[in-house]
Amino acid sequence: MSAAFSWIKPEPHGIYVAPADCWIDPSRAVDTALVTHGHADHARGGHGKTVATPETLAIMKLRYATADGATPVSYGETIRLPGGVDATYIPAGHVLGSAQILLEHAGERVVITGDYKRRHDPTCPPFEAVPCDIFITEATFGLPLFTHPPIEDEMAKMLERLAAQPDRCVLVGAYALGKAQRVIAELRRAGHTRPIYLHGAMEKMCRLYEEYGVDLGELRLVSDHAKDDMRGSIVVCPPSALNDRWSRRLPEPITAMASGWMRVRQRARQRNVELPLIISDHADWGELTATIEEVDPHETWITHGREEALLRWCQLHQRRARALALVGYDDEDD
Amino acid sequence: MEAFAALIDALVYTPGRNEKLRLIGEYLRATPDPDRGWALAALSDGLDFPAVKSSTIRNLMKDRIDPVLWTLSRDFVGDTAETASLLWPVTASDGTAVPSVTQVVEILSSTNRNTAPAELARLLDRLDPSGRYALLKLATGAMRIGISSRLAKVAFAQAFDVPVELVEEYWHGLEPPYPDLFAWAADNADPPDTENMPLFRPFMLAHPLEEAKLDLADYAAEWKWDGIRVQLVHAGGETRVYSRSGDDISPTFPELVDAFRVPGILDGELLVRGAVQGGEKGGAASFNALQQRLGRKTVSKKMLAESPAFVRLYDVLQWQGEDLREAAWNQRRERLETLLPELPDSHFDLSQLVEARDFDHLAEIREGTRDDAIEGLMLKRRDSPYIAGRRVGYWYKWKRDPLLIDCVLMYAQRGSGKRSSFYSDYSFGCWDGDPDAGAELLPVGKAYSGFTDEELKKIDRHVRRNTVNRFGPVRETDKSLVFEVAFDSVHLSKRHKSGLAMRFPRIHRIRWDKPAHEADRIDALRALIRD
Structure with missing residues (x-):
C-alpha cells in the first residue's frame, strides 16, 4: 500500500477508520461502531455509540435489549464523522436493514459491503453498486462451484415434496434473521397461502419484519398446536433445532435446510438434511466477480470467507487485491 | 442414467437404512436388464474402468478451469467427482439423448488411456449436474455414498424376496451385470451354478466383549492372533485365499495356494514365521513382519524364504463336499482337529484353546500374556453355527487393553x-x-x-x-x-x-x-x- 488510504486500517478485530476513531463491524466492544447489518458476527452489543440503519438498530435492540448510543442513518443519508470522514449507508440486499458503508475522506472513496447479494429479495431493497477506489468485499461463497439456482426452483422443490407426502411436514432450517423471513415471503410469492408454523425463536424477528412492512401471511407457533395440525405444512426453525429433540413434536418432518452450503452434497449429509435447498443471502461466485467488475475499483480487499479463490480470480484478471485476515466472522451457518 | 442419478442423489440425502433399502429395491424392480445389473455392481463392489482414473477427471478439469481455483474447490468439497460435477462448464445440448447406464458402461470399458478423456468429456456434456456426479462416481469405481456392499445385497434380497445368505453365496461366482442372479431372484429361474467354483463365503464375525462376564461352560476361549483373518477355499481343482473383505489375495501368498489341495473351506489367521514368540510350532512374528508381505502382487523368492506365511486355523466350513456351517462350533472344532493331519504342518497349525478354571482366571491369563502376536482372546459359544456376519450372543472378541x-x-x-x-x-x-x-x-x-x-x-x-x-x-x-x-x-x-x-x-x-x-x-x- 502506498501512503494513500493510510486512514483505513484492517485490524484482526474489524476495520479501523483512524481519523474518526471508529470501527466497522468490530468483533469486540469499542467506543464508536459503524454496523453494516444485524447478524451477530457483525453486530455485537456493548459499543459506546452504534451507527446503523434504523432497521439494523431495531434488530440489535431486539437481540441485545440495549439501545444506548443508537445513531440511525437511513439509506442514502450521509453523516459527517470526526476527522473529516463522511459515511453513507447504501442498500446491500442481504437482510432487512443491511447496508454497505461508503466512506469518503480526503477525496478518497472506500466501500465496505458487509454481507451482500444481488438476487431479488422481497424483504429488503436491492444492492446498489457504487463507484469507489477501494472495494472491501465479503467472499463467503467465494469458490467457483457456488452457483445459487433461481429461488423459484428451490421453492418448487419444497412445495412438490410437501405435496408428495401430505401426511408429513417439511421442517426448514433457516437462519433466524433474514433467511427465515425471505423463505416465508418467497413461499407466499410462489402461491403458498397455508399457515406457516414457527419455532419460538423465530417469532419476534418475524414480527419485526412485519412492522417494517414485509408481509409474511399467516404465521403460527408450533408450541400452540398439536402434531396433527401441522401435517402437510411448512415449519421453519433455526438450523440448530433441526436435529434437536424439539423436532419430535412434529409429524414425521422431512428435514430441509435453506443455505448456500447445500450446493455441496456432503454439507447436507453432515447436517442430516434430506431436502437441501440452495438459498443464500450472500453473493455467489458469479455475483461476487460480476460485482467487482461492475464497481471496477482501483483495489479490492477481501474480508472473510473463501478469500484465497477470489484473490486468485483478481490476479487472473489483473486486478489489485488483498485478503484481510479478519477474525470472528462466522459464515458456516448461513 | 437419469433414474440411476436420481437414485444416487436420493441415497446421498437419505439417512435411514430402511429408506435406503426401499429406494434401491424400488430402482432394481423398476429398471430393465442390464441397466440394473450394472447399477447393482456400481453400488456394491464398484465397477472398474482401468482407463478412467481420478487423475483423468483432474486433468479434464485443469483444461477448463484455472488449476489453483480447481485445487481450492476440490479441497473445500473433499470429493473430486462432486467438485467436477459442479464445475463442469455447461454446453449447449447437441440433441444427443442422455445415455443409459449400459451405454455408459460400454463406452467407458471400450476406452483406453488415450481416448478416455475425450469420451468422458462427451458423456459429461450430455448430462446435468446430478447425472455428472453419478457418472463420475461410477466411472472411478468408488461410490463412497454411505452404501456398503452388504447393504446393496440386502436391498437386492429384499426387493425380490430371496434370502440374503444365498445372494452372498452366489455373488462371488458371478460377474456384472449378473443376468443369472436377476433371472433367479426376479423371474424364478434356476439358481446360478456355483457348485464347483472356489467361492468366498462371508466370515462369521465377533462383537466386542463389553463389561459382560461369560460362563465358560457355554463359551470356549481361544487366542485372537494379530495377523490377518483369511479364508482358504479349494473347489473345482482351484485354491483361493480370501481376505476378510472377500478380496482374492492368492497371488500374494502362493505358498498357501500350493499347500492347500483338499476340497474344503477353512477359516484361520494368516501369520508369518519370525522370531519365536510362543504359539504351537515355530512361532508367529509380529504384525509388523507380516506387513512386509501384504499388498504385493508378486513375491520374490527371498521374501518367501525370509517371511514364510502359514495359517493358524480357527474353523472349518466345508470339508470333502460336506457343509458344516449348520453344525455346532464343538463339532466343527472336533472335525478341525481330526482333519489337521491331512494338511502339511509346514503351513498349517491349530489355534489352541485357552483353558481356564473360570472367567476371572481367564481374565488373569489375558492380562499375563506377553506374546506380541496375540491381540487378545476370542470367546465362542460352544453351540454356535457358522453364520455370516455379526450375531449377538455367539462370538465375542476380548482384546488386550490398549x-x-x-x-x-x-x-x-x-x-x-x-x-x-x-x-x-x-x-x-x-x-x-x-x-x-x-x-x-x-x-x-x-x-x-x-x-x-x-x-x-x-x-x-x-x-x-x-x-x-x-x-x-x-x-x-x-x-x-x-x-x-x-x-x-x-x-x-x-x-x-x-x-x-x-x-x-x-x-x-x-x-x-x-x-x-x-x-x-x-x-x-x-x-x-x-x-
Whole structure:
C-alpha cells in the first residue's frame, strides 16, 4: 500500500477508520461502531455509540435489549464523522436493514459491503453498486462451484415434496434473521397461502419484519398446536433445532435446510438434511466477480470467507487485491 | 442414467437404512436388464474402468478451469467427482439423448488411456449436474455414498424376496451385470451354478466383549492372533485365499495356494514365521513382519524364504463336499482337529484353546500374556453355527487393553466424504526431551478415529483458531492440544522422524485440560516396544 488510504486500517478485530476513531463491524466492544447489518458476527452489543440503519438498530435492540448510543442513518443519508470522514449507508440486499458503508475522506472513496447479494429479495431493497477506489468485499461463497439456482426452483422443490407426502411436514432450517423471513415471503410469492408454523425463536424477528412492512401471511407457533395440525405444512426453525429433540413434536418432518452450503452434497449429509435447498443471502461466485467488475475499483480487499479463490480470480484478471485476515466472522451457518 | 442419478442423489440425502433399502429395491424392480445389473455392481463392489482414473477427471478439469481455483474447490468439497460435477462448464445440448447406464458402461470399458478423456468429456456434456456426479462416481469405481456392499445385497434380497445368505453365496461366482442372479431372484429361474467354483463365503464375525462376564461352560476361549483373518477355499481343482473383505489375495501368498489341495473351506489367521514368540510350532512374528508381505502382487523368492506365511486355523466350513456351517462350533472344532493331519504342518497349525478354571482366571491369563502376536482372546459359544456376519450372543472378541500415551497435536488435515471440510486427520508428537529446557516435538503417529462427531467439531474449531501455518489441505497448529492416544503396539520404524511407529493409533481422550508441556516424551513411548 502506498501512503494513500493510510486512514483505513484492517485490524484482526474489524476495520479501523483512524481519523474518526471508529470501527466497522468490530468483533469486540469499542467506543464508536459503524454496523453494516444485524447478524451477530457483525453486530455485537456493548459499543459506546452504534451507527446503523434504523432497521439494523431495531434488530440489535431486539437481540441485545440495549439501545444506548443508537445513531440511525437511513439509506442514502450521509453523516459527517470526526476527522473529516463522511459515511453513507447504501442498500446491500442481504437482510432487512443491511447496508454497505461508503466512506469518503480526503477525496478518497472506500466501500465496505458487509454481507451482500444481488438476487431479488422481497424483504429488503436491492444492492446498489457504487463507484469507489477501494472495494472491501465479503467472499463467503467465494469458490467457483457456488452457483445459487433461481429461488423459484428451490421453492418448487419444497412445495412438490410437501405435496408428495401430505401426511408429513417439511421442517426448514433457516437462519433466524433474514433467511427465515425471505423463505416465508418467497413461499407466499410462489402461491403458498397455508399457515406457516414457527419455532419460538423465530417469532419476534418475524414480527419485526412485519412492522417494517414485509408481509409474511399467516404465521403460527408450533408450541400452540398439536402434531396433527401441522401435517402437510411448512415449519421453519433455526438450523440448530433441526436435529434437536424439539423436532419430535412434529409429524414425521422431512428435514430441509435453506443455505448456500447445500450446493455441496456432503454439507447436507453432515447436517442430516434430506431436502437441501440452495438459498443464500450472500453473493455467489458469479455475483461476487460480476460485482467487482461492475464497481471496477482501483483495489479490492477481501474480508472473510473463501478469500484465497477470489484473490486468485483478481490476479487472473489483473486486478489489485488483498485478503484481510479478519477474525470472528462466522459464515458456516448461513 | 437419469433414474440411476436420481437414485444416487436420493441415497446421498437419505439417512435411514430402511429408506435406503426401499429406494434401491424400488430402482432394481423398476429398471430393465442390464441397466440394473450394472447399477447393482456400481453400488456394491464398484465397477472398474482401468482407463478412467481420478487423475483423468483432474486433468479434464485443469483444461477448463484455472488449476489453483480447481485445487481450492476440490479441497473445500473433499470429493473430486462432486467438485467436477459442479464445475463442469455447461454446453449447449447437441440433441444427443442422455445415455443409459449400459451405454455408459460400454463406452467407458471400450476406452483406453488415450481416448478416455475425450469420451468422458462427451458423456459429461450430455448430462446435468446430478447425472455428472453419478457418472463420475461410477466411472472411478468408488461410490463412497454411505452404501456398503452388504447393504446393496440386502436391498437386492429384499426387493425380490430371496434370502440374503444365498445372494452372498452366489455373488462371488458371478460377474456384472449378473443376468443369472436377476433371472433367479426376479423371474424364478434356476439358481446360478456355483457348485464347483472356489467361492468366498462371508466370515462369521465377533462383537466386542463389553463389561459382560461369560460362563465358560457355554463359551470356549481361544487366542485372537494379530495377523490377518483369511479364508482358504479349494473347489473345482482351484485354491483361493480370501481376505476378510472377500478380496482374492492368492497371488500374494502362493505358498498357501500350493499347500492347500483338499476340497474344503477353512477359516484361520494368516501369520508369518519370525522370531519365536510362543504359539504351537515355530512361532508367529509380529504384525509388523507380516506387513512386509501384504499388498504385493508378486513375491520374490527371498521374501518367501525370509517371511514364510502359514495359517493358524480357527474353523472349518466345508470339508470333502460336506457343509458344516449348520453344525455346532464343538463339532466343527472336533472335525478341525481330526482333519489337521491331512494338511502339511509346514503351513498349517491349530489355534489352541485357552483353558481356564473360570472367567476371572481367564481374565488373569489375558492380562499375563506377553506374546506380541496375540491381540487378545476370542470367546465362542460352544453351540454356535457358522453364520455370516455379526450375531449377538455367539462370538465375542476380548482384546488386550490398549497402550496409552499423551501426545501433542501438531498438524491437522481435512477429511473427505462425510468429514469433508472438517479437520479430522491428526498428526501428533511427543517431546524429544524436557520441553522446559527447549525440547522439540517429534511426530510419532497419525489418527483419525476415536472421537465423536461433537468432539470432531470442537477439535476442528480448535485447529482453525490455532493455526500457525498452512500447507494446502494441512494446517500446522500452535501445538497446544493434548490427545491421549491409544494404540495396540509400537515398533521401530523409519516412517517418522522419531524412529517409532504405532499400530492402530486412535484418539482415546481429548485432554483439553492438560498443558502441552506435560505430554509424554519419546523415551516413554520407546519403553513400550515389545519386540
